[in-house]
């Protein structure tokens with residue numbers, strides 16, 4: 001009988017395992033992960049962005065904690081020697097609003113600065129002067145968060161997983177196929193190998209597979225696998241100083257090496273567990289949007305396209321975290337990250353560790369992001385920005 005079985009060893013499962021060990025050294029934690037290469041895990045497909053530009057205080061606080069972790073990375077991992085290089089690039093994040101939603105941007109900016117985000121308000125002339133590469137004629141003002149940036153997801157996961165293992169967490173190469181339940185408790189898991197494990201607590205961190213398992217535990221989730229394409233382009237000119245830019249058309253672009261990483265999120269894309277081919281999406285949608293926003297990019301070379309899944313929460317686009325008190329006591333979900341999971345993984349792991357070890361949140365209170373809002377049908381969305 002283990003103390004905790006964590007289902008899925010991506011950034012969320014591995015951060016949870018590490019934070020459990022930090023909260024209670026010696027706790028018996030086993031992580032079940034079928035693919036140690038993480039070939040299809042969302043973590044390895046992420047762009048690596050870390051931003052404080054949210055509107056819900058929980059998301060802002062989680063990102064602020066991640067920035068602390070990044071700045072104190074070796075110490076977080078419990079290492080005195082060098083930690084895996086995160087390739088942290090603090091070029092900032094730039095959110096640009098269309099003119100008609102300036103009021104929302106203003107309200108969000110007020111929330112962000114009140115919570116200690118060192119964000120800068122840029123009126124249109126300032127925006128145009130600061131970032132002359134951008135087409136600004138169709139834009140309203142923008143908010144720049146200069147201390148945000150992006151990191152290497154592979155190094156982030158590798159460091160976290162290795163630190164968990166060094167502290168005694170076991171990783172089992174296997175897949176959970178079934179849960180056993182008794183009343184309001186999950187009692188065990190059956191694995192593809194035929195093995196069965198029992199534990200006091202279970203964490204469902206299986207990424208896009210999480211809803212299927214949660215449903216077995218009696219916690220159906222409004223979360224779907226939403227395919228996403230990301231592109232790497234070689235671009236003429238020097239864009240290395242640009243921040244991570246999100247524009248009103250849904251374009252997300254940042255420097256990558258001597259080129260750019262670019263994506264255009266289509267939140268209306270139908271759910272699919274497969275990753276459909278790009279089928280001209282870059283040529284017909286992404287490139288025109290990019291060439292419009294950065295006119296120098298009407299000539300570029302597409303080098304690579306990669307695809308992954310968002311575990312998209314169709315209720316409100318925010319994570320669903322924790323158990324369901326009174327209904328499902330010892331099964332803790334961590335799902336619905338909707339494109340923010342990498343940047344929030346250290347705090348999500350800490351929150352789950354607090355719930356499991358202490359029975360309540362001790363640092364960031366994530367009650368509003370809990371499961372109860374699903375049966376209550378009470379969305380808790382970000383305002384204006386996704």
Ligand SMILES: Cc1cc2nc3c(=O)[nH]c(=O)nc-3n(C[C@H](O)[C@H](O)[C@H](O)COP(=O)(O)OP(=O)(O)OC[C@H]3O[C@@H](n4cnc5c(N)ncnc54)[C@H](O)[C@@H]3O)c2cc1C
Nearest residue numbers: 008010011012042043047048049176207308340341342343
């Ligand atoms: C293109 C793209 C860009 C993104 N950009 C960003 C970004 O800039 N910033 C950001 O914060 N987030 C970003 N994200 C989102 C981020 O990648 C995810 O939110 C995050 O990786 C989710 O981590 P996870 O551990 O929950 O899932 P995963 O990384 O998918 O890990 C889940 C693991 O569970 C395992 N598993 C599945 N089924 C089972 C089972 N039955 N038993 C045991 N294990 C199982 C899988 O093998 C997998 O390794 C992006 C995502 C994509 C696709």
